[in-house]
Amino acid sequence: MTAALQISDLTISLGGNAILSGVNATIDEGEFIGVFGPNGAGKTTLVRCIIGTLPPTRGSIEVLGLPPGKSARQIGYMPQGHAGFDSTALSARALVEAACYGDQWGIPWTSKKSKQEVDRVLEVTDASHYAERPFSVLSGGERQRVILAQALLGDPRILVLDEPLASLDPKNQALLIECVARVKRLTQTTVLFVAHDMNPLMHVMDRVLYLAGGHGALGKVDDVVTSASLSKLYGFEIEVVRLENRVFVVSAEGNVTESECFHHDHD
Amino acid sequence: MIDTLSTYLGYDFVRNALMAGSLAALLGAVVGYFVIIRNVAFAAHALSHIGFAGAAAAALLGLYPLQGMLLFTIGAGAFMGISGDKLNRSDMAIGMVLSLSLGLGALFLSFYRGYAGEAQAILFGDILGVSFGQVVEMAVLSVLCFAGLAFFARRLLFASVQPDLAEARGLSLAGLAVAFMVILAIAVSLASQVVGVLLTFALVIAPAGIALRLCRTFWSGMIVSILLGLVVVWAGILLACLTDRPPTFWITALFFVLYLAVEGYVRFFTRADR
Ligand SMILES: Nc1ncnc2c1ncn2[C@@H]1O[C@H](COP(=O)(O)OP(=O)(O)OP(=O)(O)O)[C@@H](O)[C@H]1O
Ligand SMILES: [Mg+2]
Numbered sequence: 001m002t003a004a005l006q007i008s009d010l011t012i013s014l015g016g017n018a019i020l021s022g023v024n025a026t027i028d029e030g031e032f033i034g035v036f037g038p039n040g041a042g043k044t045t046l047v048r049c050i051i052g053t054l055p056p057t058r059g060s061i062e063v064l065g066l067p068p069g070k071s072a073r074q075i076g077y078m079p080q081g082h083a084g085f086d087s088t089a090l091s092a093r094a095l096v097e098a099a100c101y102g103d104q105w106g107i108p109w110t111s112k113k114s115k116q117e118v119d120r121v122l123e124v125t126d127a128s129h130y131a132e133r134p135f136s137v138l139s140g141g142e143r144q145r146v147i148l149a150q151a152l153l154g155d156p157r158i159l160v161l162d163e164p165l166a167s168l169d170p171k172n173q174a175l176l177i178e179c180v181a182r183v184k185r186l187t188q189t190t191v192l193f194v195a196h197d198m199n200p201l202m203h204v205m206d207r208v209l210y211l212a213g214g215h216g217a218l219g220k221v222d223d224v225v226t227s228a229s230l231s232k233l234y235g236f237e238i239e240v241v242r243l244e245n246r247v248f249v250v251s252a253e254g255n256v257t258e259s260e261c262f263h264h265d266h267d
Numbered sequence: 268m269i270d271t272l273s274t275y276l277g278y279d280f281v282r283n284a285l286m287a288g289s290l291a292a293l294l295g296a297v298v299g300y301f302v303i304i305r306n307v308a309f310a311a312h313a314l315s316h317i318g319f320a321g322a323a324a325a326a327l328l329g330l331y332p333l334q335g336m337l338l339f340t341i342g343a344g345a346f347m348g349i350s351g352d353k354l355n356r357s358d359m360a361i362g363m364v365l366s367l368s369l370g371l372g373a374l375f376l377s378f379y380r381g382y383a384g385e386a387q388a389i390l391f392g393d394i395l396g397v398s399f400g401q402v403v404e405m406a407v408l409s410v411l412c413f414a415g416l417a418f419f420a421r422r423l424l425f426a427s428v429q430p431d432l433a434e435a436r437g438l439s440l441a442g443l444a445v446a447f448m449v450i451l452a453i454a455v456s457l458a459s460q461v462v463g464v465l466l467t468f469a470l471v472i473a474p475a476g477i478a479l480r481l482c483r484t485f486w487s488g489m490i491v492s493i494l495l496g497l498v499v500v501w502a503g504i505l506l507a508c509l510t511d512r513p514p515t516f517w518i519t520a521l522f523f524v525l526y527l528a529v530e531g532y533v534r535f536f537t538r539a540d541r
Contacts, residue, residue, distance in 0.1 A: 051434075051435035052435070052437075053434050053435065069437065072435065072436050072437030073436065073437070075435055075436070076432075077431065077432050077435035077436075078432075079431035079432065082429075082431075085304075087303075087476075087479070087480070088303065088304065088479040088480065089479060089480055089481055089482060089483050089533075090304075090479065090482075090483060090484075090485075090488070091483035091484065093484075094483060094484045094485050095428050095429070097484075097485065098424045098425055098427075098428040098429070098485060099425050099428060099429050099432060099433075101421070102421060102422060102424065102425025102426075102428075102429075102433060102436065102438070103422065103425065103433075103436050103437060103438060104421050104422070105418060105419060105421060105422065106417070106418070106420070106421050107417055107420050107421060108420055108421040108424045108485060110485075110486075132483065134483060147429075150429055150432055151432060160435075
């Protein structure tokens with residue numbers, strides 16, 4: 001069986017700086033991988049490399065056994081942050097329809113087939129009941145679910161989500177995670193889920209990919225998110241504190257590095 | 268009034284104006300829709316000013332104004348497409364090019380006689396002076412643009428609405444941007460024939476901008492945009508005949524009134540369900 005994602009000795013330099021160097025990872029089909037790391041660790045950079053919009057400087061990536069870009073139809077992608085549409089009345093459904101079969105040529109008629117597909121993804125993301133409203137009036141959580149719906153069009157085999165939880169409250173975070181977990185359960189989709197706080201994802205993740213200091217560590221939460229392993233990754237002392245089944249990553253000075261309260265330490 | 272109107276409709280120059288106006292409005296409404304959702308209104312506006320330099324240079328090169336305009340705008344449009352969104356949405360870069368273009372236009376115009384009349388026609392439009400030959404030219408260009416759009420509209424829409432996902436799904440954002448900017452360049456050049464380069468905003472941005480404030484689906488927005496463009500241009504030309512005031516004034520004034528009405532409607536009446 002080919003791996004969903006095979007990353008070998010991946011090095012990416014941007015503007016002369018090595019953002020990632022020598023990252024290795026093999027991710028199997030149907031795995032739910034949480035991708036973590038401090039701001040600027042290279043999470044988005046890695047994601048862009050996987051979806052084929054950024055060529056690796058050295059090393060290789062294979063997506064379902066193909067070079068990135070050749071497997072475009074198999075990938076669903078949710079970018080970090082997204083465009084506004086604040087001055088238009090276009091409905092959420094219209095935006096999803098626009099993305100449906102969007103890689104075909106011709107005039108954007110909405111065929112019966114594409115209408116069904118749009119209904120399906122709006123259903124999965126629990127967005128049907130507000131899909132007719134203008135996108136511009138939706139709340140952050142509602143918008144995220146519409147963007148997720150777009151990423152789910154065409155039933156991709158790999159779902160790459162770049163910080164879909166950003167600026168969501170705990171309830172909406174849980175809702176979105178539940179949507180993604182449901183999709184994974186139903187279709188055996190491989191999921192790469194970039195986030196900052198791992199606690200809300202604990203029950204759905206199979207493994208974590210932790211990026212820091214230009215390097216990456218892939219494994220079970222209990223193996224990767226430990227003081228020893230993260231200290232090695234960061235290159236300075238890191239303490240992992242467990243509190244009633246919750247995990248907090250703390251730098252030795254006592255600042256919370258990655259946690260629910262979303263306070264990032266750059267130094 | 269009906270009598271006066273039917274007398275005017277008997278004149279060739281009025282019929283030509285209506286045909287030219289319809290073509291420019293139709294193309295402007297459709298292309299403008301993508302301008303709004305791609306968020307490149309200012310770049311579109313700048314293209315028309317680049318067209319001014321082109322039209323002014325045309326006389327020096329021995330071309331018709333429309334030819335000079337197409338030459339400059341298509342070149343600039345392709346360049347904008349290649350250089351990507353960062354530049355297309357950079358107010359500073361666009362503003363600088365826009366003002367340089369007007370300066371160049373002034374320079375080129377200073378080389379020939381009849382300076383003021385020529386400048387007036389290019390800047391503010393001369394729809395009532397369009398010949399049947401020009402109408403045919405405009406029709407050919409419109410058909411080319413529509414054929415191009417019909418070919419890749421679906422991809423363009425996807426790339427406009429969700430560029431990152433589109434790129435991940437294998438679409439070439441740069442290729443689409445170049446193709447679109449070339450079509451936009453043609454649309455802007457045609458619109459300048461009607462309302463002049465300074466006011467192409469009215470034909471290329473206004474109908475789609477107003478339609479998108481109201482309509483929630485792609486097709487309803489597109490159809491409303493086209494209807495608005497056509498109706499306003501026809502009304503503007505006929506009002507111009509009746510009042511002997513420039514069509515450019517009437518067209519821009521009608522769009523402004525419509526804009527106010529729609530903004531008012533959106534602000535005061537749709538709040539509740541939003
Ligand atoms: N074009 C570029 N030239 C030089 N450096 C770049 C370029 N693009 C990104 N970088 C740098 O690469 C690093 C990694 O950026 P990236 O966006 O991948 O971080 P991230 O892990 O996604 O962070 P965040 O949590 O803030 O989203 C950053 O330090 C950024 O400044
Ligand atoms: Mg990022």
